[in-house]
Amino acid sequence: MKTIAVVGTQWGDEGKGKIVDLLAADADIVVRFQGGNNAAHTLVVDGKKFVVRLVPAGALHPGKICVIGPGTVVDPFALVEEIDSLKACANFDDSRIKLSYDAHLVMPYHRAIDRAREASLGKNAIGTTGFGIGPAYEDKAARSGLRFADLLDFRSFRQKLERNLAEKNRYLKAVLKVEPVSSDDLIKAIQRVRRRLLPYLCDTTEYLSKALKEGKRVLFEGAHGTMLDIDYGTYPFVTSSSCIAGAVFAGSGLPPRCLDAVIGITKAYATRVGAGPFPTEIKSKLGERLREEGGEYGSATHRPRRIGWFDAVLTRRAVYLNGASELAVTKLDVLTGIDPLRICVAYELKGQRVEELSLSAARLDKIKPIYEEMPGWHEPLAQARTFSELPLNARRYVERICELSRARLSMIGVGAARDQVIVIRNPFRE
Numbered sequence: 001m002k003t004i005a006v007v008g009t010q011w012g013d014e015g016k017g018k019i020v021d022l023l024a025a026d027a028d029i030v031v032r033f034q035g036g037n038n039a040a041h042t043l044v045v046d047g048k049k050f051v052v053r054l055v056p057a058g059a060l061h062p063g064k065i066c067v068i069g070p071g072t073v074v075d076p077f078a079l080v081e082e083i084d085s086l087k088a089c090a091n092f093d094d095s096r097i098k099l100s101y102d103a104h105l106v107m108p109y110h111r112a113i114d115r116a117r118e119a120s121l122g123k124n125a126i127g128t129t130g131f132g133i134g135p136a137y138e139d140k141a142a143r144s145g146l147r148f149a150d151l152l153d154f155r156s157f158r159q160k161l162e163r164n165l166a167e168k169n170r171y172l173k174a175v176l177k178v179e180p181v182s183s184d185d186l187i188k189a190i191q192r193v194r195r196r197l198l199p200y201l202c203d204t205t206e207y208l209s210k211a212l213k214e215g216k217r218v219l220f221e222g223a224h225g226t227m228l229d230i231d232y233g234t235y236p237f238v239t240s241s242s243c244i245a246g247a248v249f250a251g252s253g254l255p256p257r258c259l260d261a262v263i264g265i266t267k268a269y270a271t272r273v274g275a276g277p278f279p280t281e282i283k284s285k286l287g288e289r290l291r292e293e294g295g296e297y298g299s300a301t302h303r304p305r306r307i308g309w310f311d312a313v314l315t316r317r318a319v320y321l322n323g324a325s326e327l328a329v330t331k332l333d334v335l336t337g338i339d340p341l342r343i344c345v346a347y348e349l350k351g352q353r354v355e356e357l358s359l360s361a362a363r364l365d366k367i368k369p370i371y372e373e374m375p376g377w378h379e380p381l382a383q384a385r386t387f388s389e390l391p392l393n394a395r396r397y398v399e400r401i402c403e404l405s406r407a408r409l410s411m412i413g414v415g416a417a418r419d420q421v422i423v424i425r426n427p428f429r430e
Helices: 016-024 076-090 108-124 133-141 148-152 154-174 183-200 204-213 247-252 285-294 312-322 392-405
Strands: 003-008 029-032 041-045 048-052 065-068 097-100 218-221 261-267 270-272 306-308 326-330 341-349 352-354 368-374 408-413 421-423
Touching: 003 016, 003 312, 016 041, 016 218, 016 261, 016 326, 016 408, 016 421, 029 204, 048 076, 065 204, 076 183, 097 183, 097 204, 108 133, 108 154, 148 154, 148 183, 154 183, 204 218, 204 247, 261 312, 261 392, 285 306, 312 341, 312 392, 326 392, 341 392, 368 392, 392 408
Parallel strands: 003 218, 003 261, 029 065, 029 218, 065 097, 261 326, 326 408
Antiparallel strands: 041 048, 270 306, 341 352, 341 368, 408 421
């Protein structure tokens, strides 16, 4: 297979970066097609931890081309900071970055609006990262956004920026009651960062089209997860972009026939960050234990994640929405020592058993999960490298969640390190 998409089937933080990093070894190009630096992927290579937010997770493999596609929104200051960090810590060759002309910029006024809105909502806040992603996508839809292509003509860019800034500052002062963004400071900062970013700019759609004709292997890296999709997630507690595999085409500029396979990533349990419904949430000390043992804190925000049992109803829906034929199950090792384990196999709604359900937040708030219990295991998993090396109950658990999700098993994560993955099937090698 030449083209593979990796997408999350939960509320993000499923361990996509780890699987992308593994698959990137067999890819030529890794493409980020949506979201912004509100998503982060944590990689552990040779005992060293790296966090990437905008640069695709394949960056730590030498020679891989890293494409930031037109469907993304990119904070230019955050991107430069991330590139500098990778160059300093991982000897990253930044000439491998190709940044789409058509990607939109996240500006300081987007961040200011995002944070002020969340503060004004109080207990009704959505739980955004405060990185300005939503307001940037708003400007994109309103046709007032700034794209990287605009930076080619700085005089024209400055006129558009000043027009936007005047409007945003009126909104910040009059409605949100916060300090405006300084025009002079912003223009000077943009001039500096512009010089750094111009060499990366590229018509990434044309580049990818040519690469596929040449037989290159392309890996598409999703951000967030299906339950945070703007259309199909637990709205309104979602992100501002489409996170499902269908977004690959709009976010990269390639036609649907170009995608060979979709791998859905799921944790062996469930987590989510921020507000919104979470049917299987564990609110006892067990949840706190899983949070600590799994290191369940946001890579981008460091916020503690909410913890829950595996939800087969939502995962099954995500598998369908993404057309995922297989699942990579991560963090199985975190469940070691918990006995029994619980899997949500259906919901109870108004006294009726429901196995398929709309993801409307209003409906999810009214359902009660129906659990199936399975025996746990106590043997450590960190050294397992084949499926047969796992304890019997661990194998049965993984097989059951894949059966309920209606997808075959592809990979199993048994630790944070790059090599702590049991690979049952790698589509690039099929």
